[in-house]
Amino acid sequence: MSAPHLDVRYIANLVRLRLTEEEITELQPQLDHVLSYIEQLDEVNVDGIEPTAHASAVYNVFRADLPRDGFTQAQATANAPHSGNGLFLVPKVVEG
Amino acid sequence: MHLAGLTIAKARRLIQAGELSPVQLLDAVQAAIEKTDPAIGGYLSRDYQRARALAEKIDITLPLGGIPVAIKDVINVEGEPCTCASQILQGYIAPYDATVITKLRAAGAIPFGRTNMDEFAMGSSTENSSIRITRNPRDPERIPGGSSGGSAAVVAADEALASLGSDTGGSIRQPAALCGCVGLKPSYGRVSRFGLVAFASSLDQIGPFTHTVEDAALVLQAIAGHDPLDSTSLDLPVPDYSATLNDGVKGLKLGVPKEYFVEGMDPQVEARVRAAIEVYRGLGAEIVEVSLPHTKYAVADYYIIATAEASANLARFDGVRYGKRAEAPRDLADHYGRTRGEGFGKEVKRRIILGTYVLSSGYYDAYYLRAQKVRTLIRRDLEAAFEKVDGLLSPTSPVPAFKIGERMGDPLQMYLADIFTIAANLAGICGISIPCGDAEVDGKKLPVGLQIMAPAFEEARLLRIAQAYETAGS
Numbered sequence: 001m002s003a004p005h006l007d008v009r010y011i012a013n014l015v016r017l018r019l020t021e022e023e024i025t026e027l028q029p030q031l032d033h034v035l036s037y038i039e040q041l042d043e044v045n046v047d048g049i050e051p052t053a054h055a056s057a058v059y060n061v062f063r064a065d066l067p068r069d070g071f072t073q074a075q076a077t078a079n080a081p082h083s084g085n086g087l088f089l090v091p092k093v094v095e096g
Numbered sequence: 097m098h099l100a101g102l103t104i105a106k107a108r109r110l111i112q113a114g115e116l117s118p119v120q121l122l123d124a125v126q127a128a129i130e131k132t133d134p135a136i137g138g139y140l141s142r143d144y145q146r147a148r149a150l151a152e153k154i155d156i157t158l159p160l161g162g163i164p165v166a167i168k169d170v171i172n173v174e175g176e177p178c179t180c181a182s183q184i185l186q187g188y189i190a191p192y193d194a195t196v197i198t199k200l201r202a203a204g205a206i207p208f209g210r211t212n213m214d215e216f217a218m219g220s221s222t223e224n225s226s227i228r229i230t231r232n233p234r235d236p237e238r239i240p241g242g243s244s245g246g247s248a249a250v251v252a253a254d255e256a257l258a259s260l261g262s263d264t265g266g267s268i269r270q271p272a273a274l275c276g277c278v279g280l281k282p283s284y285g286r287v288s289r290f291g292l293v294a295f296a297s298s299l300d301q302i303g304p305f306t307h308t309v310e311d312a313a314l315v316l317q318a319i320a321g322h323d324p325l326d327s328t329s330l331d332l333p334v335p336d337y338s339a340t341l342n343d344g345v346k347g348l349k350l351g352v353p354k355e356y357f358v359e360g361m362d363p364q365v366e367a368r369v370r371a372a373i374e375v376y377r378g379l380g381a382e383i384v385e386v387s388l389p390h391t392k393y394a395v396a397d398y399y400i401i402a403t404a405e406a407s408a409n410l411a412r413f414d415g416v417r418y419g420k421r422a423e424a425p426r427d428l429a430d431h432y433g434r435t436r437g438e439g440f441g442k443e444v445k446r447r448i449i450l451g452t453y454v455l456s457s458g459y460y461d462a463y464y465l466r467a468q469k470v471r472t473l474i475r476r477d478l479e480a481a482f483e484k485v486d487g488l489l490s491p492t493s494p495v496p497a498f499k500i501g502e503r504m505g506d507p508l509q510m511y512l513a514d515i516f517t518i519a520a521n522l523a524g525i526c527g528i529s530i531p532c533g534d535a536e537v538d539g540k541k542l543p544v545g546l547q548i549m550a551p552a553f554e555e556a557r558l559l560r561i562a563q564a565y566e567t568a569g570s
Contacts (some may be wrong), residue, residue: 015436
């Protein structure tokens with residue numbers, strides 16, 4: 001089996017993370033090294049084993065659907081790097 | 097008023113006797129920070145005036161009335177920064193209190209000071225903070241552990257009576273061990289995470305750092321309990337943790353997992369922990385060797401699950417609703433790419449990329465699903481052990497504090513620092529680290545931590561076991 005490889009440039013683009021060439025050069029071998037380490041899980045026989053998604057045995061927690069206080073528009077936008085008229089301002093999304 | 101040797105329990109007695117006022121205590125903490133913190137770097141920010149206003153009118157009859165508590169900079173405190181030690185949260189001011197803060201306030205505690213950490217709690221040395229280095233109080237050349245390194249260091253350096261941290265794979269217990277204080281990770285679901293900036297949601301828990309086990313019980317008492325705002329917090333009664341603290345360990349069975357005494361571990365760490373186990377034998381506990389056969393897979397398992405969850409959780413940092421935004425973006429893709437590329441540090445980038453990869457099409461079954469199944473096996477190992485024993489004793493960290501810079505170039509070496517603490521998070525059980533002596537390295541006495549683990553929601557038993565050792569030494 002060939003050594004595991006993860007294409008840093010490709011994944012970084014998927015996850016919207018702009019990396020410099022220097023960062024790609026540094027991260028690529030480090031991540032391949034970590035990936036080789038985690039491949040040891042292949043040794044474990046997991047046939048018929050149920051996956052654990054989280055540690056406590058609670059599923060489908062319901063609550064009454066009642067209105068409660070939330071942020072005002074001013075509070076919600078107070079931390080925004082760009083806002084106006086109580087709205088978040090972002091670069092144009094739809095080409096027209 | 098000197099903070100050295102001052103515990104929450106003692107400060108509370110002085111306050112209630114009228115010998116110490118909450119303002120005097122706050123001033124003593126402020127003075128200790130001014131004197132000590134320039135050399136330690138445990139704090140990122142603090143707001144003395146706000147804390148002072150609270151101290152002036154605090155109800156001293158409340159259980160923690162007048163006690164200042166330092167808060168890891170990953171927990172929202174209304175009106176304060178919450179940087180997560182990241183550049184991407186520059187300028188953010190928390191618009192609400194996390195539930196643990198609401199509960200601390202209700203118990204009369206005063207949130208005071210924000211502590212340093214690895215960026216977004218990703219790391220084992222606090223060196224991944226984008227803001228500053230935190231130094232180990234015992235040796236300024238060494239790391240305080242992480243990711244809650246600031247919270248551990250300020251307690252160990254007598255700059256705080258107590259602090260809160262978060263523990264995803266050992267981030268409370270490991271720095272507590274390396275700095276020489278008590279660090280408690282409650283069971284998954286015991287303490288609400290509402291208002292904790294999420295790293296890995298199936299693993300994260302909030303817990304206290306204190307000088308003593310008794311103090312840990314007092315803080316846990318205040319923050320534990322069900323919260324409708326966190327659907328993973330369990331609706332179970334919260335026992336009185338102080339009531340059973342001094343019940344001792346006579347007749348208890350304590351397990352020593354043989355896989356936790358591995359080759360390559362520091363011989364002084366092993367010697368101190370073995371000596372602590374003998375103390376328990378002397379106190380009347382029955383010591384039993386147990387096996388946790390899947391221990392060697394815990395670190396690999398954790399780095400798949402934690403990074404997968406982190407890659408999803410950190411998607412919210414998009415430069416739209418809060419935090420830093422890249423200047424003059426060309427279009428939306430450029431806005432996201434540069435905001436995140438400039439805002440996140442190296443370790444965060446590494447983990448987002450690894451986490452995205454293990455979740456991506458074609459690799460999900462091979463990595464993430466397999467890791468969740470191995471997680472089941474690790475959990476079953478612990479469940480089987482707890483059928484035979486009441487608690488487990490082990491080292492918290494295989495080595496004492498390492499030198500600043502020593503492991504920064506090798507992420508895998510850094511990840512292995514958490515080898516003994518990760519299983520508790522994967523299984524959702526509770527664990528605590530308490531000091532059990534020192535290792536002498538290069539003429540410096542470096543603290544060694546004893547880790548105790550107990551089944552989920554058995555914090556009362558965990559604290560009682562820890563208390564037995566702590567009081568046996570005094």
